[in-house]
Amino acid sequence: MRIIRYINEHSKATLAAVTNEGEIYPLPQDGLIELIQQANEQNVSPLSFVENFLSKSMPIQNSLEDLSLLVPIVAEEVWASGVTYERSLDARNYEATAGKLDATTFYDKIYEAERPEIFFKSTAARTVGPGQEVYLRNDSNWQIPEPELGLVINREGDILGYTIGNDMSCRDIEGENPLYLPQAKIWKNSCSIGPAILLAESVEDPYDFDITCRIYRNDELKVEGKANTNQLKRKYHELVSFLTRDNEIFDGTVLLTGTCIIPENDFTLLDGDQIEIEISGIGILKNSVKLPNNILV
Numbered sequence: 098m099r100i101i102r103y104i105n106e107h108s109k110a111t112l113a114a115v116t117n118e119g120e121i122y123p124l125p126q127d128g129l130i131e132l133i134q135q136a137n138e139q140n141v142s143p144l145s146f147v148e149n150f151l152s153k154s155m156p157i158q159n160s161l162e163d164l165s166l167l168v169p170i171v172a173e174e175v176w177a178s179g180v181t182y183e184r185s186l187d188a189r190n191y192e193a194t195a196g197k198l199d200a201t202t203f204y205d206k207i208y209e210a211e212r213p214e215i216f217f218k219s220t221a222a223r224t225v226g227p228g229q230e231v232y233l234r235n236d237s238n239w240q241i242p243e244p245e246l247g248l249v250i251n252r253e254g255d256i257l258g259y260t261i262g263n264d265m266s267c268r269d270i271e272g273e274n275p276l277y278l279p280q281a282k283i284w285k286n287s288c289s290i291g292p293a294i295l296l297a298e299s300v301e302d303p304y305d306f307d308i309t310c311r312i313y314r315n316d317e318l319k320v321e322g323k324a325n326t327n328q329l330k331r332k333y334h335e336l337v338s339f340l341t342r343d344n345e346i347f348d349g350t351v352l353l354t355g356t357c358i359i360p361e362n363d364f365t366l367l368d369g370d371q372i373e374i375e376i377s378g379i380g381i382l383k384n385s386v387k388l389p390n391n392i393l394v
Contacts (some may be wrong), residue, residue: 098144099293099379100129100258102226103164110167113157114147115293120156121164129170129249129294130348133257143257144298161292161380168226169260169294170249173347175224177245177264177282178336179214180207181355182328203275213331215340216278218264218353219288230387232286233366237267240366243356244310244374246326248333249294251348254341256333258294259303261374261382262353265289285389290351292380299378303333306376310358313371322358329354 099115105123112124112132124147126132136146207214225231233240247262265288271281297303304327312320333354340352366372368388375381 098147098296098299100124100132100147100169100296101161101164101293102128102167102169104167114151115161116151116156119160121159121161122151122154122156124150128349129257130251133251133348142298144296147296166227166292168224169291170349170351171221172219172224172249172290172349172351173221174217175219175247175262175288175290175351175353176340177216177218177262177353178331178355179216180204181213181331181336182324182357183208183330208330213336213339215336215352216282218282223283223285224288224290225286225384226289227292227382227384229289229384230286231263231265231289231372231384232284233368233386233388234267234270234280234284234287235388235390237270237281238365239269239272240265240267241360241364242266242310242312242366242372242374244308244322244358244376245353245356246306246308246376247290248337248352248354250337250346250350250352252346252350254337254346256297256303256337257349258296259300259306259376259379260290260294260351261292261376261379262351263289263372263374263382263384264353264356286387289382289384291382295379304329306378308358308377309373309375311373311375312360312364312366313373314367314369319370320360320364322360324357326354326357328357331355 105111243264245262247260249258267281306326370386
């Protein structure tokens with residue numbers, strides 16, 4: 098069962114459930130957290146709570162493609178994990194050593210260490226949803242999307258569901274100096290999530306998500322990469338436990354779990370590119386790319 102948010106015919110943000118058959122049922126709650134709270138009050142699982150409501154409701158006639166989708170949850174904070182896949186380790190080492198892949202760096206230590214790399218990624222105001230534009234930094238010449246599985250968690254660190262995240266990154270800024278990481282990761286419209294949240298109960302094996310990233314330029318496929326979350330070095334509960342250690346988080350926080358798909362080293366995003374990130378069972382997150390100078394005065 099997937100949860101989405103969309104703009105209805107009255108121009109109002111609406112929560113909805115999407116069945117495996119693609120039927121869409123509007124829900125009365127304002128958001129996922131309210132839905133979870135009401136399920137807890139009735140001492141039933143969120144999935145059972147939704148299924149009970151659907152049994153007494155009728156779906157709308159629209160398909161997902163017909164709807165103006167919003168971020169599936171307004172996350173006050175989005176956090177991210179780094180160097181959780183071997184492919185990410187190789188890319189970070191390439192950036193840090195100007196291509197000397199046989200050199201050992203601090204990224205190797207992070208990959209093997211007990212403590213994972215966890216960093217702050219975005220706020221609700223900086224995060225965009227399906228169909229919206231992600232921005233490029235105007236002081237970077239090497240920028241890429243980072244397709245990632247996102248964990249939607251509550252303040253206790255329980256995993257409520259799974260979503261898709263795009264952790265936009267500046268490889269040249271991070272590679273110049275690791276202390277520049279916040280500037281390489283955080284700027285306006287530098288994060289997207291969506292199009293849906295797959296309820297945790299609906300997932301048989303969370304370490305078997307297929308991830309695909311496609312980048313189009315002038316309607317031509319320029320980049321395509323595939324991976325699976327079974328390549329993840331760390332467990333989700335491990336990442337969450339470090340995020341919540343001596344740290345207060347909000348209900349509905351999103352934690353991105355790291356990337357395993359990185360374009361070739363000679364590729365950088367350009368204004369007008371189209372990014373598609375697909376994760377099995379969740380959907381396809383689509384965003385267009387804009388250079389800020391082209392749209393901001």
